[in-house]
Amino acid sequence: MDSVEFLAHHPYMKVTRVIEDNIQKHREEEHIMKLSTNGIETTCDTFSLDEVLDISYRDISQQLGHLYLHTTKGLYAYVVRVNPHLFILKFRKIKAI
Incomplete structure (x- = not known):
C-alpha cells in the first residue's frame, strides 16, 4: 500500500455553538489541513489537486482569519x-x- 507524503500542513478551527444551561457557548476544536501531491485533506473533506482551483486568505480580526479553498465543488471556508x-x-x- 502506498503511503501519502504530506508536504505541508496548517491548523484550522472548527467552531460549534452549543447551549448549556440556557447559555449559548462556542466550542472550538483544532484540526489540521494537510497538503500532498495528491490533494488537500481536512478532517471532514478530501479534495484532489484537480478539484482545488485556488486558495486565498483574509483577516477577520487581529487574532483570526479565513482560509478559503476555491474548489470545483464550491467555496470552503476555514x-x-x-x-x-x-x-x-x-x-x-x-x-x-
Missing part, C-alpha cells in the same frame, strides 16, 4: 489563527508543476 501564507505558496508551487 477559521485559522495563523496566516497560512506558506501553506498557500506550497500549494501554488505544487499546482504549477
